[in-house]
Amino acid sequence: MMNRFSRRGALGLIGGAATLPMLGTPALANTKMTVGALRFTSHAASFVAFERGYFAEEGLDVEFKFFEAAQPMAVAIASGDADYAVTAITGGLISLAEKGAAKVIGGALSEEKGIDGQMILASNAAYDAGLTSAAALDGRSFAVTQPGSSFHYMGAKIAAVEGASVKFTPLQKVGAIIGAMKSGQVDAWTIVPHIGKALSGGGAVKHIGMVADYLPDYQVTTVFTSASNASGERAQTEAFLRAFSRGAADFNAALVDKTAGDEAGVEMVKLVHKYVYADQPFEKAEKSIRNGAMRLNKDSALNMGSVEDQLGWFKSEGMVKDSITTETLVDSSYVPMI
Structure with a gap:
């Protein structure tokens, strides 16, 4: 729920x-x-x-x-x-x-509600392997900057709703996460729309959901x-x-x-x-x-x-x-x- x-x-x-x-x-x-x-x-x-x-x-x-x-x-x-x-x-x-x-x-x-917010993204490799929605997060890796970051909180709350077990991968900086997503070293991530839309619109990653669907307000x-x-x-x-x-x-x-x-x-x-x-x-x-x-x-x-x-x-x-x-x-x- x-x-x-x-x-x-x-x-x-x-x-x-x-x-x-x-x-x-x-x-x-x-x-x-x-x-x-x-x-x-x-x-x-x-x-x-x-x-x-x-x-x-x-x-x-x-x-x-x-x-x-x-x-x-x-x-x-x-x-x-x-x-x-x-x-x-x-x-x-x-x-x-x-x-x-x-x-x-x-x-x-x-x-x-009604305003595009933070996006849930999948790497192209993970998407091709079946990660086409947040419901398929079980067993996947999820990028965070550090343990205890907002990325960790969002990922954990999304995973809990979906009953998924995920591996959180700390990469310290947003730039490092973007590189890891593009190369398929990590499977999923959440990020604000000015970054998420640019990445997914350019084909570097796939958009598979919205954070607001799991964490409204x-x-x-x-x-x-x-x-x-x-x-x-x-x-x-x-x-x-x-x-x-x-x-x-x-x-x-x-x-x-x-x-x-x-x-x-x-x-x-x-x-x-x-x-x-x-x-x-x-x-x-x-x-x-x-x-x-x-x-x-x-x-x-x-x-x-x-x-x-x-x-x-x-x-x-x-x-x-x-x-x-x-x-x-x-x-x-x-x-x-x-």
Whole structure:
């Protein structure tokens, strides 16, 4: 049976995201900060906030630090090499939260019915050998970056629904996984649509299903920071979330809801192209960027039903302590909980 997340009513917490869209004279001035990101369309809210001056309007002098996987980003937050970041919940992030080093403060990317989301892919070799749907995953290998990554969580949940036993193969980086999929060294993988559609459309792999069919309303990525920033730098953290949320709103209007008009859509693709597929000509990158336009959470709201499900899975696998609660992982005072 498919796992479904219950949705909670928005809580409108005092000091939380109900105030995020409000603008005014920035309380901060030239506050330097490093923001961790992946070169994915799903990280566009940060790119938009930077390029359109929303961070600057809040008094934030932002510099990006780019990563190739989620868990190293969590380590960077804990060590102070990055101040804020956007990525998936991982075993590493949860363990750092348990040690008092990190806190989730908002939501970023979500699966939403009716919007193309993360894809389940099969290598061409595996497809030819019968892996034509996720129902045929039993006995197959499944690519992940690291054990305890979001790829591991998604693969395990899909396999559980299908009653399949799979071998998880850690390959550290997305680029390495793509190479392994193309060469048939691994059988299956899940990935965001701007990568998945490009690979399957070009014939490098086969598309065999959608993650949303197994994990509806999945909170794919979150916004997080150090526990010290969450508790001791409230004005700075609220300023970051305000700017980030404005970037998400612009992205959704241009490429998800498409209410901003065709010209705004083209402008948004050009902006994102500075960070995603920047090594490709615009004409080639445009289709992939548009294909990757998943919903970014309004006001950085966080789907706590999904967060609880993810935390429960990590506990069940023995990857984090049973004593860890959502309160350990999440500071719920900044944005609406849904």
